[in-house]
Amino acid sequence: VLDFANKNTHRLRIPDDDGGxxxxxxxxxxxxxxxxxRCFVVNGFSGAATxxxxxxxxxxxxxxxxxxxxKSDKLDRKSYDNMKIKKVVMSSVASLPNHHRVVAVLASNCSKSRVFISTCRSAGEINSCLVMREKSTILDIAFFQGKMYANVHMFQELVAVDLRDGCLDKPTPPGVEPQVKAYTSWIWPPDLLPDMYLKDLFDDPKSDEKVEQYLVESNGKLLMVRxxxxRTGHNKLTCRFQVFEADLRDGPRLGQWKKARSLQGRAxxxxxxxxxxxxxxxxxxAQGDCIYFLVDHGNPLRHSAVYNMVNKTIMPLIPVSVWRSVKLTWDSQRFPAWFFPVEV
Incomplete structure (x- = not known):
């Protein structure tokens, strides 16, 4: 773990008996x-595993x-059918004793995406179910106000499933195929946004600019950060960011993305x-109205940086002298990732 504020490194010991x-x-x-x-969620500080x-x-x-x-680049029928885990997220710490944190797993292959969720209980019954099944790539997922939201690549549709409707009340019996929960399209851009807005929201295939995007809950709002x-050779040189806020007040299929001009002092x-x-x-x-971003290619410490929403500038996340001296290897697309102490 690299402490960006103090420029120190720390080693965490995660229990792992077979190298998975x-x-x-x-x-x-x-x-x-x-x-x-076998699957576990593990606290990075205490090592406690559920x-x-x-x-x-x-x-x-x-x-x-x-x-x-x-070995995953080897193209054969088995690797084509197998799904890879793309992202894992957990809901915020439960506020009531009888409410448990929920973990969501996004998995995809070349032709489809799935989202699985499970309660995290240190003792007792573990309830799991499949909540989303898409024939298009799911770009990102996020918990927000009791729902699981997913941003689907095709048309950039935002869909959601309500986790408070009993989908985790009963476990799936052994040998029974889990039923996909009914979920709702909350934002459907092609029907709602003007042409100029669509042009700004989607990639232009003729443009040299490409885009990656992230869903993030911020101060009671659901944001899409783009x-x-x-792309220059093997590098991706970040040029700018856009932040959109999900306006969901009018209900399913009537929402829309609105440009956010400020992060309201948040990071x-x-x-x-x-x-x-x-x-x-x-x-x-940390600085307010700034976006701190990590990249998963090349030298992540070199290309990760801070984008200022006010003056539209990009500054290195850490000085050149620091990232050159830090001896960390990145041989996995699963890292680097942000790591936050529970007391933050």
Whole structure:
């Protein structure tokens, strides 16, 4: 772990007995997917692990298997059908004793995406279910106000499933195919946005600019952060950011994305593995109305930076002298990822 504020490094010991893949689950949590199929969520500080046996069985039944990234480029029928975990997120700490945190796993292959969720209980019944099934790529997922939201690549549609409607009240019996929960389209851009807005929201295939985007809850709002970059060889040079706020007040299929001009003094930390928003004053060294971003290619420490929403400038996340001296290897697309102490 690299402490950006103090420029120090720390080593975490995550229990891992067989070398299976480890994923960020946001905050200070990790998701372990062992080579034998077992699943756990692990606290990065205490090392406390919560087993998720029902989720493990569900993932295995949908061919979501532990992935060796170094061998995953081999194209064969088996690797084509197998699904890879793209992201793991956890809901915020439960406010009531009888409410439990929920973990969501986004998995995809070349032709489809799935979202699985499970309650995280240290003892007792673990409930898991499949909540989303798409024939298009799901770009990102986020918990927001009791719902699981997903941004679908085709038409950039925003869909949601309500997690308070009993979908986790009863576990799926062994051997029974889980039913996909009915979910709702909340924002459907082609029917609602003017042509100029669509041109700004989507990629222009003739343009050298490409885009990556992230869903993040911020101060009671659901934001879509779009990072625009130029691809030069193996590098992606970030040029600018756009932030859109989901206006969901009018109900399903009547929402729309609105441009956000300010982050209201907050700092956004975005990246493919996880994204989060904080009041700038609550994070040591953070600046308000800034987007801190990580990249998962090349030298992440060199290309990660800070974007200022006010003056539209990009500054290095850490000085050149620091990233050159830090000896960290990045041989996994699952990292780097933001890591936040629970007390933040």
């Amino acid at each position: 893949p480890c994923y960020s689950a946001g905050d200070n949590m990790f998701f372990l997917h062992h080579n034998d199929g 087993p998720l046996p029902e989720l493990a069985a569900l993932l295995q039944s949908h061919m979501v298997n532990p992935c060796d990234e170094k 990072r625009r970059f130029l 956004l930390f975005v990246g493919t593995p996880c994204s989060k928003s904080f009041r700038a004053c609550d994070v040591d060294g």
